[in-house]
Amino acid sequence: MRLAVPNKGRLHDPTVGLLERAGLHLENGTDRQLYASTVDPEVTVLFVRAADVPEYVADGAADAGVTGLDQVREAGVDLDERLDLGFGNCRLVLAAPENGSIGSVDDLAGGTVATEFPHIAREYFAERGIDPEVVEVSGATELTPHVEMADAIIDITSTGTTLRVNGLAVVDEVLESSARLFVRPDVADDPKLAEIETALSSVRSAEGKRYLMMNAPEDELDAIRDVIPGLGGPTVMNIAGGDQVAVHAVVDERDVFEVITDVKARGASDILVTEIERLVD
Numbered sequence: 001m002r003l004a005v006p007n008k009g010r011l012h013d014p015t016v017g018l019l020e021r022a023g024l025h026l027e028n029g030t031d032r033q034l035y036a037s038t039v040d041p042e043v044t045v046l047f048v049r050a051a052d053v054p055e056y057v058a059d060g061a062a063d064a065g066v067t068g069l070d071q072v073r074e075a076g077v078d079l080d081e082r083l084d085l086g087f088g089n090c091r092l093v094l095a096a097p098e099n100g101s102i103g104s105v106d107d108l109a110g111g112t113v114a115t116e117f118p119h120i121a122r123e124y125f126a127e128r129g130i131d132p133e134v135v136e137v138s139g140a141t142e143l144t145p146h147v148e149m150a151d152a153i154i155d156i157t158s159t160g161t162t163l164r165v166n167g168l169a170v171v172d173e174v175l176e177s178s179a180r181l182f183v184r185p186d187v188a189d190d191p192k193l194a195e196i197e198t199a200l201s202s203v204r205s206a207e208g209k210r211y212l213m214m215n216a217p218e219d220e221l222d223a224i225r226d227v228i229p230g231l232g233g234p235t236v237m238n239i240a241g242g243d244q245v246a247v248h249a250v251v252d253e254r255d256v257f258e259v260i261t262d263v264k265a266r267g268a269s270d271i272l273v274t275e276i277e278r279l280v281d
């Protein structure tokens with residue numbers, strides 16, 4: 001199974017980090033290398049531009065890939081989306097100079113729009129029954145309205161800083177995007193893909209969770225159970241030769257503070273909190 005992942009840019013580090021945490025350790029991936037083997041001899045990673053991932057997968061050079069939904073929509077290829085990976089969250093928006101003449105999509109009839117996403121742009125305008133000229137640029141799109149190249153842009157925004165410092169305001173949202181695992185439909189049932197998917201989603205499931213361990217008086221167990229909002233209830237183990245039990249539970253990170261206070265008040269001791277790398281349901 002070949003997995004195409006971004007070789008640089010915003011999605012590279014989080015993708016490699018996710019593969020590592022999922023246990024798919026890259027064996028020989030260096031900065032300049034374009035492919036790497038992994039601990040699984042059946043899984044190879046290809047490093048390509050985020051924008052090229054959809055084509056690599058669709059053409060069969062790779063079987064699955066990680067990239068933004070925006071890139072898959074722009075490529076116009078037919079891929080199955082399997083997992084939202086929880087990073088690369090951004091919005092593709094139509095934006096125009098603040099306080100200018102473009103206040104709605106319709107104001108762009110007969111106008112010009114600059115974008116790195118011409119395919120998405122043309123589709124978006126066609127759905128709205130207008131046909132502005134779409135000018136393709138390969139970066140610094142936010143500049144184009146200020147040099148009379150375009151009346152508006154369709155570009156990525158996340159914090160909104162780039163739009164703001166360039167005096168642009170959002171006119172409409174075109175697409176909400178994030179990094180996802182995409183596969184070619186004909187490999188959808190491949191058992192290796194299921195393994196990769198389980199590994200990646202186990203990392204996602206563990207995010208924001210903590211493993212809590214404690215000793216507790218056996219006769220307080222019910223009271224302690226009541227205050228642990230665990231995943232399917234805590235695991236309880238007898239400790240030989242005493243009236244204490246060991247209680248283990250998976251708890252939401254944001255509940256940990258309160259749970260510790262509550263279990264301590266019910267006699268728990270030796271409380272340990274650890275991070276969880278992966279959680280396979």
Ligand SMILES: Nc1ncnc2c1ncn2[C@@H]1O[C@H](COP(=O)(O)OP(=O)(O)OP(=O)(O)O)[C@@H](O)[C@H]1O
Pocket residue numbers: 008009010011049050051067068069070071087088089090156157158159177178179
């Ligand atoms: N500001 C952002 N916040 C969150 N995600 C983003 C942001 N900008 C881009 N992305 C996501 O990351 C993907 C890749 O963008 P990135 O900027 O890393 O590469 P690029 O500039 O298109 O390509 P390259 O660096 O190879 O020239 C985008 O398609 C989008 O899904």
Ligand SMILES: O=P(O)(O)OC[C@H]1O[C@H](OP(=O)(O)OP(=O)(O)O)[C@H](O)[C@@H]1O
Pocket residue numbers: 010139140155156157158159160161162163
């Ligand atoms: O809303 P913000 O948080 O400001 O993010 C938006 C900016 O991020 C991306 O650019 P990037 O930083 O990836 O630079 P690039 O143009 O070189 O791709 C995107 O093209 C926007 O310009």
Ligand SMILES: [Mg+2]
Pocket residue numbers: none
């Ligand atoms: Mg970019």
